[in-house]
Every structure is written in structure tokens, then in C-alpha cells.
Amino acid sequence: MNWxxxxxxxxxxxxxxxxGFWASKQMNSSNSxxxxxxxxxxxxxxxxxxxxxxxxxxxxxxxxxGPGVAYTQGLGWVLLAMSQxxxxxxxxxxxxxxxxxxxxxxxxxxxxxxxxxxYKSKWVVWLSAFxxxxxxxxxxAAQWVGGARLIESLTGLSxxxxxxxxxxxxxxxxxxxxxxxxxxxxxxQGAIMFIGTLILLIAVIIAGGxxxxxxxxxxxxxxxxxxxxxxxxxxxxxxxxxxxxxxGVGVVGLPQVTVRAMSYKNxxxxxxxxIIGTIVVGFIMxxxxxxxxxxRPILPGxxxxxxxMPLIALKVLPPWLAGVVLAAPMAAIMxxxxxxxxxxxxxxxxxxxxxxxxxNASEGTIKKMSFSVTTVLGILxxxxxxxxxxxxxxxxxxxxxxxxxxxIWPVVLGLYWQKGNKFGAITSMLIGTGSYIIIxxxxxxxxxxxxxxxxxVLSFIAFxxxxxxxxxxxxxQVSLLS
Amino acid sequence: MDINKQRKDPRFKIxxxxxxxxxxxxxxxxxxxxxxxxxxxxxxxxxxYHFIFGLPxxxxxxxxxxxxxxxxxxxxxxxxxxxEVSFDDEAEGEAExx
Numbered sequence: 001m002n003w004x005x006x007x008x009x010x011x012x013x014x015x016x017x018x019x020g021f022w023a024s025k026q027m028n029s030s031n032s033x034x035x036x037x038x039x040x041x042x043x044x045x046x047x048x049x050x051x052x053x054x055x056x057x058x059x060x061x062x063x064x065x066g067p068g069v070a071y072t073q074g075l076g077w078v079l080l081a082m083s084q085x086x087x088x089x090x091x092x093x094x095x096x097x098x099x100x101x102x103x104x105x106x107x108x109x110x111x112x113x114x115x116x117x118x119y120k121s122k123w124v125v126w127l128s129a130f131x132x133x134x135x136x137x138x139x140x141a142a143q144w145v146g147g148a149r150l151i152e153s154l155t156g157l158s159x160x161x162x163x164x165x166x167x168x169x170x171x172x173x174x175x176x177x178x179x180x181x182x183x184x185x186x187x188x189q190g191a192i193m194f195i196g197t198l199i200l201l202i203a204v205i206i207a208g209g210x211x212x213x214x215x216x217x218x219x220x221x222x223x224x225x226x227x228x229x230x231x232x233x234x235x236x237x238x239x240x241x242x243x244x245x246x247x248g249v250g251v252v253g254l255p256q257v258t259v260r261a262m263s264y265k266n267x268x269x270x271x272x273x274x275i276i277g278t279i280v281v282g283f284i285m286x287x288x289x290x291x292x293x294x295x296r297p298i299l300p301g302x303x304x305x306x307x308x309m310p311l312i313a314l315k316v317l318p319p320w321l322a323g324v325v326l327a328a329p330m331a332a333i334m335x336x337x338x339x340x341x342x343x344x345x346x347x348x349x350x351x352x353x354x355x356x357x358x359x360n361a362s363e364g365t366i367k368k369m370s371f372s373v374t375t376v377l378g379i380l381x382x383x384x385x386x387x388x389x390x391x392x393x394x395x396x397x398x399x400x401x402x403x404x405x406x407x408i409w410p411v412v413l414g415l416y417w418q419k420g421n422k423f424g425a426i427t428s429m430l431i432g433t434g435s436y437i438i439i440x441x442x443x444x445x446x447x448x449x450x451x452x453x454x455x456x457v458l459s460f461i462a463f464x465x466x467x468x469x470x471x472x473x474x475x476x477q478v479s480l481l482s
Numbered sequence: 483m484d485i486n487k488q489r490k491d492p493r494f495k496i497x498x499x500x501x502x503x504x505x506x507x508x509x510x511x512x513x514x515x516x517x518x519x520x521x522x523x524x525x526x527x528x529x530x531y532h533f534i535f536g537l538p539x540x541x542x543x544x545x546x547x548x549x550x551x552x553x554x555x556x557x558x559x560x561x562x563x564x565x566e567v568s569f570d571d572e573a574e575g576e577a578e579x580x
Contacts, residue, residue, distance in 0.1 A: 075541050079519050082545045086508050089556045093504025098497035100569045211536030223528040226538050228519045237520045244512060267566040274564075278556045282549040416498065 005314070006155055008323030009330065012192065013169050016185050016334070020173020023181035033367050034354075037178035038109050038346040044183055044264045046272025050088075051190035052183040053260050053273065054281050055335035057087055057251060058193065060146040062285065063329035067292030068305025074218065074225030074296075076235045078289040083240075085285065086248040087257075088278030092270055094252055095261040098415050100270070103262035110343075111255045111411070112351040114262070118414045121422035122356075127429050128407070129351045132255050133344055135403050137381070138395035140340040144385040147333040153310060154326060163385055166334075171378040174338045175371055179263065182338045189331030194280055196328025197287040199321065200313055204294045207316040217297035225293070242449035245456055246401060253408030254400070256339045259346075341381070345374040398437050405432030405455035409463040417467075424467030432459030493567045503559050511552050518544035 031041045044052070070077040099114075106117035112132070116125045147170075148163035155162065173181045208214040218225040229235050251257055264270050288309075295302075295312040302308050309329060313322045349370050354361060361369070384392055409432070410425040436455040444451050518524065523531075524540030534542040 075538065079515075079541070079545060082515065082549065085549055085552055086511055089552075090504050090508055093507070094501045096497050096500050096504070097567055097569070098494055098501070101493060101497070101567075101571075104569050105571055212533065213536075215533065215536050215538065219528060226531070226541070227528060228524045228540060228544075237516070241512075241516065244508075249508060266569065267564070271560045271564050271566075274560055275553075275557050279553050282553065286545060286549055416501065 002154075002319060004319035005323040005326065008320060009151075009154065009327055012327040012330065013165075015188065016169065016173065019185050019188060020177045020181040023173070023184045024177035026180055027178070033363055033370070034109050034350060036180070037367075037370050038342065038350065039259070039263050040178070040180040040183055042104070042263055042265065043180075044260075044269060046264075046269040047276060048183050048187045049260065049264045049269055049273035050276035050280060052186035052335075052339075053091065053257060054088070054277055054284070055186040055190040055193065055332065056256050056260065056339040057254075057336075058190075058281070058284060058332050059336040060143055060150075060329065060333045063193070063288055063332045064146065064150070064306050064309055066285075067288050067295070068308045070289040070292030071296055071302065071305060071308045073230045073235065074222075074227070074293055076228045076230040076240070078286065078293060079228050080235065080240045080243050081285045081289040082282075083244045083248045085278065085282040086244070087251045088281035089274045090249055091252050091257055092261060092274050092277070094412065095258065095415065096270070097267065099258075099261050099411075100264065102415065108262060110346045110350050111258045111407070112347060115410060115414065115425070116351075116355070119410070119422040119425050121426065123426050124410070124422055124429075125351060125355060127426060128255075128410075129347045131403065131406050131429070131433060132347045132351075134395060135399035136256065136340050136344050136347075137377075138392045139399035140337055140344065141381050141384045141388060141392050142396040142399075143333050143337045143340070144381055145388055147330065147337065148385065149306075150310070150326075150329060150333065153307070160386065163382065167378065167382040167385075170334055170337050170341065171375065174341050175374045175378065178370075179342060182335075182342055183263070185338065186335045189335040190280065192324075192331040193284055193328045196325040196331075197284050197291070200291050200317070200325045200328075201287045201294075203316040203321075204291050204298065204312060208294050208298050211294075214294050214297055218293070221297070221300075225296070236448055238448050239445070239450065242453045246404070246450050246452045250401075250404040250408060250452060250456060252412060253404040253406070255403060255407060256336075256343050258407070258411060259343060341374065341378060345370065345377055348373050348377070398433070398440060401440075401450075401452035401455070402433045402436045404452060405436045405459050408432075408456060409459050413463055419471050420463060420467045421471060423470040424463040424465075427466040428459040428463035431462040432456070435459075496565050496567055500564055503563055507552070507555060507559060510555070511548070514548050514551065515544050518548065 027036050035041055066081055103114055106114060108114040112125055112128050115128055144166060147166040148159055151157065151162035151166055152159050173185060205211055215226055222231055224231050224233055292308055295308055299312055299315055302311060310326060313325045317325060353369060406429045409428045413420045432455050435458050439446060439454055440451045446454060519540055531538045533539060
């Protein structure tokens, strides 16, 4: 074990622990427990909001997977990754003030609360709770595997021990501190991600002999690496552009991101978060993926993409600084996982248990339920991650695009289009997720676009068409009743 | 009724305007990004590339300058067009049926 590398990581974990404990002490007892535990009492300021949105969204793929692909593909993949800059401003601008106001009016604590009040339909609630629990649970397990693998590769511990360390670190602060702990640790983790990117980018440029030298080395090896088309010319403009939907505007539909858009204190916090978020997301995406490309001339011949980032950090930095930089992917994984854990827990406790099983549960019961459900979920994920079942890996494939296709229109059109109704929402969710799974399995990337494109279009058409067709009948019924 | 009420609430007018600003920014962002990457700068042969700060010009304009331009535009949009509103419904008091 390389203690110089491991020490900064241990310090990082301890720091996260302390913040988690501190946050749990901050719970405001004057608010309802649910609001506090699952939404931090709607008190997030601009900086924390920007960081928690960025950190929740930026996962293992931004720090491990993405740079690995950029290493193979060249600048074309950095171009693709830059479509994510929009997430910094688009989500908050589009959901924006209307979502904040409506969420408060409905007293919504979860995304599903919002949908429940907006559509007044049991089916909408069941469908969304079901898809959140299934998809995000598998996404979470996949991230845990990634987190454990990272610890394993850095420390030389066995996979099980690594997984155990990872699970304990995340679970303790999520269980005791709830959303506030998640958001605060996300802010620290986000800052580490930012600083890690900055240090490594500078170090890689110096190690490579400056940007002009690196670029000419790349061009000498394969000129395609410095074109927008990928190393074999396979990245077509249409394909790359379709990622604007998957990792750009479609992110509006991801529940773990959406729930953050109802957690902020006031308009000022939202305004600041838009500015900070855009700059931080843009810098990290540009920096991390450039690091992947620039690593190529310095460290040629890496076979496994996922190892590019750890290997290059260890190559170009002194060990202790590599430890600091490698805390960044660790932070990215933890900050995604903590949010998912809390979100799945809120879906079980708030959306299923309180909504339908025991609507008049006492504050004390809710409290006990929230702690224990979060703990049980954490333990379940841990057990799953020991040897992930095939079903889980399979479900994880759909979690990102599937959830986007399910939620984007019921949320966005539900907010801005009066005529949208529950029939439209249900059809749109079913068609969105269903078509995503079918297209992914039987005809991936149709017409040269990413799989997510068509389901988003189909669920849009379904939402509008069904809402309009059933709309007339619906108003008739209302007028008959009144 | 809910619909009439929502029309009247001046905060929603602000919210809708800001959502459209968001969409406008994305469209501009996409056009800038796409135009510099796949336009004449990027689609030519590698021998004809010119370089800015060592980076191919298409990449510099599309990704580096594009990011800076978007950051500036986002700051301007927020500072110039975004209005502060209260998120609570106090003003309307008990009128809310829900």
C-alpha cells in the first residue's frame, strides 16, 4: 500500500465524516422532519446548490469513464463532453421559479409529491415511485461497484474490504444527516473535484511538454485524434449532437437533479447557482476530458480506459498530490451515490409508505422509518454490490435515459402546459421508458443518433396527443360534477 | 379556478420568460458549438488546420471560447433579465384551494 497516496484519501474520508455529523446536528426541529431530512428545509444557498447539482450529476463517468474514452477517441470526445455545459444553467432556468413556487404551494418534498398534486393520479405516483426505486437502485449499485473498485486499485485492499469502507463512509452521513448532510458533503466533494481537475490538468500539460507539443504528438500518432470525428472517424456530427439530449437538456428529467431544484432558499440562491454551476460544470468537463486526451502521448498504450485517470495522476504528480487528485473521482462517486440513496429512500418512505400505506403516521414513526429505510437500502446495495446480479447490471443500462424519457415531459409540460393531464402523463411515462428499453435492446442508436433521442420525441407526442384527446372528456366530467 | 389563478400570478410570467431565456441560451450554445466544430474549421483536412494556444482552431473556438462565451452570456442573462420573486404564497393568503 502506498501510504503517501492513501493518506490524503483517508483525510478526505474523515473530513466528509465530520461534515456529515455536523450537518446532522443542524437539523431544524421547527420544520417538519420530512422537509428537513429529505429536502434540507429548503434552505440551500447558491454555492451549495450549484455544487450539489454538479456533484450529483457528475459521477464516476465524468472522472473515470469519460477521460478513458477521451484517451482513445481524442478531441472529438471532449467536444461531445462539452454538451454537458448546458446542465449548469438549463435545469435551473427551465424548472426555475415556477417549479420552486409550485413545490412550495404543494408542500412537495419529493419529485413524486409534485407529480401527485399536479396530476391527482394514483397511477402516476405508483409508476414514478416504481421507476425511481428500480432504476436508481441499480444505478446506485453500479456506482458503489465503481467506488469500491477505485479504492481497491488505489489501496490494494480486497474488493470486499474496499466496498465495506466505501459503504460505511457513505451510509453514516446519509442516514444520520439526510439531505443537508448530502448537500454539504456534495459541496466539499464538488470543490475537491474542481481543484483535482485543475491540478491534474496543469501537471499533465507540463509533463507533456506544453499544449503545442502534445497536440503535434497526437497528430503524429493519428491525425484523427485532433479532428472532431474521433480516432477512426466514427463520431458523426449527428451522433455527437444527440448527446445534447442525453447529457444536456434531458437531465431536466432526472429525479436526483430535479429534487434539487426545489431545495433552494430564494431567487438569489438560484441566480448564484446558475452562474457558479455553469462555470464549474464547464471547467470540470473540459478539464477532465482534456486530461484524458493529453495523457495519451505521455502514457501511451493503456488498454483499459478506466485506468487512464489513476495511472496518469500517479505518473505526473508526486504521490501525496496524486492522493489529493484521486480524491476527486472518489468524491464524484460518493456525491452521486449519497443523493441516490436518499432519493430512493424518500420514494419508499414518503411516496409509498406515507402516501398509501399509513397516511397518518406520527412524526416519530416517520423519523424511525426514514432512518431505518435508508439504512436497509444501504445494506441491500452493499449486498448487491458484492457480486452484482445480471439483472441489476441490465437495469443500470436504462437508468439514465429511461428516467429522462419517463419524467422530462410530465415535469416540464406539467409545469407550463395547463392542458397536460394524468392520462397524458401516464402514457408518456410508459411510452418513454418502454420505447427506451426496446430500442436499446433491439435497435440501438437508430438513424445514427443516441438511443435516448427517439423515446424523448415519442413520449412528447404521447403526452400532447393523449392529453388533448382525453382533455375534452375530462372537462365534461368536471363540469358535470360541479 | 386554478387555471385563471395561474394566469394572474405575475410571478409565473417572470418564470415563463426566464425558462424561454434558458431555451434561447441552449439553442445559441448548440449553434456555436456545432458551427465551429463541424463548420469549415473542423471539417477540413488536418494539414490545413491552424492552431490557437496550441489547440486546433475548431476546438479552441467550439469548446474553450464557447465555454467562456456561454459563461459570460449566462452571467449577463441572470444579472440583466432575472428578477427576484418570493417563492411563498403568503400574498395570496387563504385563497389557495389546495
